[in-house]
Amino acid sequence: MTPDDVGLLVEVSDPRVSPDGTQIAYVVMTVDIEANEYRTRIWMASVDGATAPRPFTAGTKRDKTPRWSPDGSMLAFVTHREDAGSQLYAAPVLGGGEAVPLATSKEEIDDLAWSPDGSVIAFGARRRDEDRYGKDKPEDQPPRRIRNLFYRLDNVGWTIDRPRKLWTVAADGSARAEPLTDGDWGDSGLAWSPDGKWIAFASARHESWDLDRAVDLWRVPSAGGKPEQLTETGFGFGRPSWSPDGADIAFVGSESGVPPANGQVGVLEIATGDVTLLTTKLDRHCQPGREVVWDGDWLWFTAENEGNQPLYKVSADPPSPAEAQPQLVVGGERVITAFDVANGVVAFASADPASQTELYVLDGTGPRRLTNHGQRLTETRQIVAPQAFTARSSHRTKVPAWVMPPVNAKPGKRYPALLNIHGGPFTQYANKVFDEFQVYAGAGYAVIYCNPRGSSGYGERWGRWLRGPKAKVEPGRGWGTVDFADVMAVVDEACAQFDFIDPERLGVLGGSYGGYMTTWIVGHDDRFKAACSERAANNLVALEGVSDIATVFRKYYGVSHLEDPAEIARQSASSYVSNITTPMLLMHSEDDLRCPVGQAEELFAGLRLLNRDVELVRFPGEGHEMSRSGAPRHRIQRFEILLEFFGNYLQ
Numbered sequence: 001m002t003p004d005d006v007g008l009l010v011e012v013s014d015p016r017v018s019p020d021g022t023q024i025a026y027v028v029m030t031v032d033i034e035a036n037e038y039r040t041r042i043w044m045a046s047v048d049g050a051t052a053p054r055p056f057t058a059g060t061k062r063d064k065t066p067r068w069s070p071d072g073s074m075l076a077f078v079t080h081r082e083d084a085g086s087q088l089y090a091a092p093v094l095g096g097g098e099a100v101p102l103a104t105s106k107e108e109i110d111d112l113a114w115s116p117d118g119s120v121i122a123f124g125a126r127r128r129d130e131d132r133y134g135k136d137k138p139e140d141q142p143p144r145r146i147r148n149l150f151y152r153l154d155n156v157g158w159t160i161d162r163p164r165k166l167w168t169v170a171a172d173g174s175a176r177a178e179p180l181t182d183g184d185w186g187d188s189g190l191a192w193s194p195d196g197k198w199i200a201f202a203s204a205r206h207e208s209w210d211l212d213r214a215v216d217l218w219r220v221p222s223a224g225g226k227p228e229q230l231t232e233t234g235f236g237f238g239r240p241s242w243s244p245d246g247a248d249i250a251f252v253g254s255e256s257g258v259p260p261a262n263g264q265v266g267v268l269e270i271a272t273g274d275v276t277l278l279t280t281k282l283d284r285h286c287q288p289g290r291e292v293v294w295d296g297d298w299l300w301f302t303a304e305n306e307g308n309q310p311l312y313k314v315s316a317d318p319p320s321p322a323e324a325q326p327q328l329v330v331g332g333e334r335v336i337t338a339f340d341v342a343n344g345v346v347a348f349a350s351a352d353p354a355s356q357t358e359l360y361v362l363d364g365t366g367p368r369r370l371t372n373h374g375q376r377l378t379e380t381r382q383i384v385a386p387q388a389f390t391a392r393s394s395h396r397t398k399v400p401a402w403v404m405p406p407v408n409a410k411p412g413k414r415y416p417a418l419l420n421i422h423g424g425p426f427t428q429y430a431n432k433v434f435d436e437f438q439v440y441a442g443a444g445y446a447v448i449y450c451n452p453r454g455s456s457g458y459g460e461r462w463g464r465w466l467r468g469p470k471a472k473v474e475p476g477r478g479w480g481t482v483d484f485a486d487v488m489a490v491v492d493e494a495c496a497q498f499d500f501i502d503p504e505r506l507g508v509l510g511g512s513y514g515g516y517m518t519t520w521i522v523g524h525d526d527r528f529k530a531a532c533s534e535r536a537a538n539n540l541v542a543l544e545g546v547s548d549i550a551t552v553f554r555k556y557y558g559v560s561h562l563e564d565p566a567e568i569a570r571q572s573a574s575s576y577v578s579n580i581t582t583p584m585l586l587m588h589s590e591d592d593l594r595c596p597v598g599q600a601e602e603l604f605a606g607l608r609l610l611n612r613d614v615e616l617v618r619f620p621g622e623g624h625e626m627s628r629s630g631a632p633r634h635r636i637q638r639f640e641i642l643l644e645f646f647g648n649y650l651q
Contacts, residue, residue, distance in 0.1 A: 001438040003639035007033040008377040021343030025066035103177035129161040149210040154593040155623040200240040239291035260426035260463040263287025278324040304457035309335040351432035391493035401450035414502035416650035417446035421510030425454035452486030471558025523576030530649035534587040538574040548593035577606040583613035589622035
């Protein structure tokens, strides 16, 4: 791959099986380099594969969120056919007939569901304060009066005067959409009760929600009325899913007091308020993907597992909570990004190290592939497969790692290598085609990456190694300790085991927490010839006050920046700026709210004052996710700058 091959990236997502089990509606994302935009289009595939997949919408802008009506005759979806905001449509699946416009929102419609009788559609969208957003000039807007810590969100912007609400609209377009919930609270997820009388959702509505980060499950009458709290405050509930008999609500959530914590699948018994967690034995992060799916008495979900993301199911009614045992349904070297289960059909979107995300169904013999949307990349570009290995680190820890040789590597020749460090830290590098690594391999670099302690996918204890040593509950070693030891052990082992790596030409790079670790490494070791710290969390003391999730980190560290600033400064990579002699490239997005651009500005100023080799690159109009979902041209330019930088020092 080359930087321009960003235009060949394709992603299949959000499969939904028709009520009769014969078709699957799904979304395909493509990249329009000329327009500098992403396109999404809804497609249809037959479950039996007898006919080729066909487009259902035009996809001239962005069409998404396909949802079948209960009788399978209509498909509701969100589109962006107008200049601003989003629109909700319903279209007949077979025969003639025009798509019916149901609702228009100035904000993004990001979830929707049909009522059981098919007469109403509920959806989620932010509700603007029109006294503010109706004025064109900022100087004409009133001041924002903020009383809670979380009032903005990266890639979303202000949330304090744009809370997410639930809405309902007649499915035949006969009446305008009306808000179902109100107030200043944010409401997420939605699920209809089987009798159509209630809609369940998740919301944090207690006074200290911004301090304890607990979220409750609620239900509101679908005809309108006062919401009713269903859970006892103290847990982070989310993504409700109502049982077919109406007695229970499944959820995914996690403990809010001791991060990082595995996402858990559980069930709330509505009549008693009893909550049962069903996935504690799995000891894996069950948060990614959609809400859990009911299939009789079984709950289906995905989980992160050692670089993969398999599909599991678990009984919703085990003999006892201790006997709840999740069962692996689809495993292997793959990442299942989305799925659906209906009428005996299991459909899922999956990627692996050799192919981009495609649509599959589960047959008696295993997964059967239905689509080839990403074949243009895999058939015209040489995709390098990773080679797994392990490294022995401190505490005799075995660290899972991978290496990729450069494209067309010649036997006996050594090549420069780039150590890549993922963000989080409670995330994982996964077994799928990753444009980052393929571009580096295509440019003549060996690629080294790993899931060090602190990553997800290897159990809660593995993730909690990085909790602060002063934490009152489950203290760990803190940032910049065992994680540093692990990635350096991986580099040592890679250089010893793979003769195509030149140990004298090593570079290091990473984003977010990976940017932090990059800065930390060059502040404590000088073996790397060049380093790129991207969207980094460098000054953890400052980050506690300026991030969009400000003060969340205090629970990770075990103390706040007010209680023990010296402890947080000790773990801050920027505290060791005077030790850095490695040439550095600092890349940051100017609208990053997760790790604001000041994190790069401070490090740049320090290195420049020390007359060190440093360059700061700023991307306008981009947030924290720029490298993954930023403007296509910016993604290409980012690759070009990275290759130019490392080429100057390693080639």
